[in-house]
Amino acid sequence: MEAKKRKSSDDEGEGAISYFPDDLLCHILSFLPTRAAASTSLLSKRWRRLFTLIPTSLDLDDSVFLPRDRPKECRRTSFMDFVNRLLALQSDSHIPTTKFSLRCHKGVDENLVEDWIHKALIRGATDLSLVLLFPSCGYTLPSCIFFYSQNLVKLKLGAGILGLVDSFKTHRPDFIFTKLKTLHLDSIDLGPFDPGFALLLSKCPVLEELIINNANWYQWDPTSVSTPSLKRLTFDCAHNLSKLKEGKLAQAYEYPPADISLTFYYGTWAPSTVSFDTPNLLYLDYSDFVANNYKLVKLDSLVEARLDLGLNGTHVYARDHLGYQIERDATNLIMGIHNVQTLHISSDTLELIDYTFDDLNDDVVMYFQVISDFCKTVPVFHKLNHLSIETDDERGWQALPLLLINCPSLQSLVFHGLHHSLTDGCGNACNCIPPSSSSSSSCLTTCPVKVLKILDFGATCGEMSLVEHFLKKLPRLEQVVIVLHSDSSQGEDADIFEVSEALEMAPRASPYCKLEVVHY
Known part of the structure; x- marks a missing residue:
């Protein structure tokens, strides 16, 4: 009887899928992209209700609203209207939001963005991903994060400059991410000094995974990753590495300007002092230029390491064409990974290794060379x-x-x-x-x-x-x-x-x- 009513109802579409139970339809909808799943709410009253019952994982990207023929003429009002309607549709649902991913560009109202984030957090979002490509190339953390992120387990921030120190001081100096276990920073400029980054890590007492892509930390002195709870660390500066390995910056000059010291001119793009205070780390993926030295390295629990340590293109030019020498010392870093069971090394890293033999003790002494010997011994x-x-x-x-x-x-x-x-x-x-x-x-x-x-x-x-x-x-x-x-x-x-x-x-x-x- 119920099947006949459902088939004859004006509110229901016809076809075999109309006979599927609600649980099965919700399961199918959960695999669709957010925009496609949301569009089913227009089919009928039943479909409108079904959409509100889906375990919510919202993936919002304004680029899918760009017309292919005239992308520059597109105003993002359609995207903003879509997100507003979508969140309004789910406002009456008792199903929590599990993931909220937002990627938007110039033209999207920044106040609306903060309102969207706020609504996602109060609905219990545990996974928050924000890639906000605004014209100012920078934004501060929305204030709602400091009041409604008690359930946040995973956080990704992409692009721009984060005013972390000011954000914490302004909103809640005593705030901490009590449940945050994964933090991903992609193309984020944390500022010219280390305190902003160190402060962020101090607010994550149970952090287990840290991913940093294309970070600009070369102006920090010292640079430090200090998180006792951390188990996985990925630090990838491959974007900058690929640019400077070619040595284009150095080759633009036959010699450094007279009013700039050699250390400054050729050391701008390489970190100075780097420390890893991560005694419980199990996995390390480290891709960068070799630092001047590694002051503190605590990697006692490390099981797997991936190393891609290259030479700064300007350093190579200074060595090969100008005869300058800039000393590096990576002894502590190499000593720190001596317990690994799995090791992956790049061709650049392998080339940095050289060796001599100690004739007195018949011991092998290995040297890593960046313009001059920079690793005095390896275990x-x-x-x-x-x-x-x-x-x-x-x-x-x-x-x-x-x-x-x-x-x-x-x-x-x-x-x-x-x-x-x-x-x-x-x-x-x-x-x-x-x-x-x-x-x-x-x-x-x-x-x-x-x-x-x-x-x-x-x-x-x-x-x-x-x-x-x-x-x-x-x-x-x-x-x-x-x-x-x-x-x-x-x-x-x-x-x-x-x-x-x-x-x-x-x-x-x-x-x-x-x-x-x-x-x-």
Whole structure:
């Protein structure tokens, strides 16, 4: 009887979906984009009611309202009207808002934005994402955050300048994010000094994950990440790194201006002093220019680390073309990651490693070099069992022999490509330069690696020869996996059989080694 009434009602649409129970329809609507799900409320009275019953996750982006043919002529009144109607529609619902994501540009009323955020917070939002691209390139935290964010667990702030110190002082100096566990700052300028950032972290006593992308912290002195509860830290300055690695800024001048000191001129884009006071951190992803020094490093619990530490383009220019030297010391940073079990290093980081031998103690001493030696010693990585290395044909492998020697428990070794520039030092780990009769031993013969994986393999003669070298020297290999790249020298459809057959015939130090060649 109920089905007949529903079918004959003028308020209901026809079709099989009209017979679906409310719970199932709400579940289906929860997978749709916010704008598409909201549009179903126009179908009938039943659909209008259903939309208010969906566990609310609002993803609002004014760019979807831009007409493709005339985007510059679009006024964002349609977007503002849509959000106002949407929030009004849900005002009578007892279903809480779980996530509120807002991305908007010039033309959206800033007062309305704060009102939207306020409504989301009082409805219990636990996940708040704000990317407010206003013309002023800066905004302060809305005051409602300091009064209604008791349920906030995840917060993302994107773009602009945050007046954090003034915001906290003005609204509630004693305010803290009592439940905030994840904080994501993307392209945020926290100001020229560290106190704003340190103050923000001090307001997050249970923070477990911190993600910082494209942060401008080069003017801070010192720079510090100090959060005892933190378990995951991602610090990525790749945006600035990619610009300055090219050295375009330095190459614009033949020499620094006479009225600017060398340290200031060539140190502007690199952090001065960096500290990591994070004793419970388990995961670190650190991409930046190498700092002058690392004053305090507490990473006792670290399990996995990703390092992409490059040279400032102006430093490279000063070294290679002007003969200047600027000292760096990363000893504390490298000592601080000695407990890691998994380590990923970029080609830039690998190139920074150099080494000498201490003839008196027969100990290996490793040096990381940024214009001058900047890491005085490196510990043995006793717990390291997985090492992943990115390679580049412009970066050397002179550090690889000692790196392998200092990993006595290494089980898995992954190369992202087999590219590197020729140096005298890399001959110990590869066969590019034939070893002299006085030093015919190889670091590979004592390497405990059991699994060797090579990604982006191009099957060139040099790469094939290098794999044969690994097979011949590594005594404990049990598995070798080679992933062919689609742009290999043998064509887009490189013949797996030919590569496998050629390598199967190579002599092996380990009788238990199995070879597998697959496509990318």
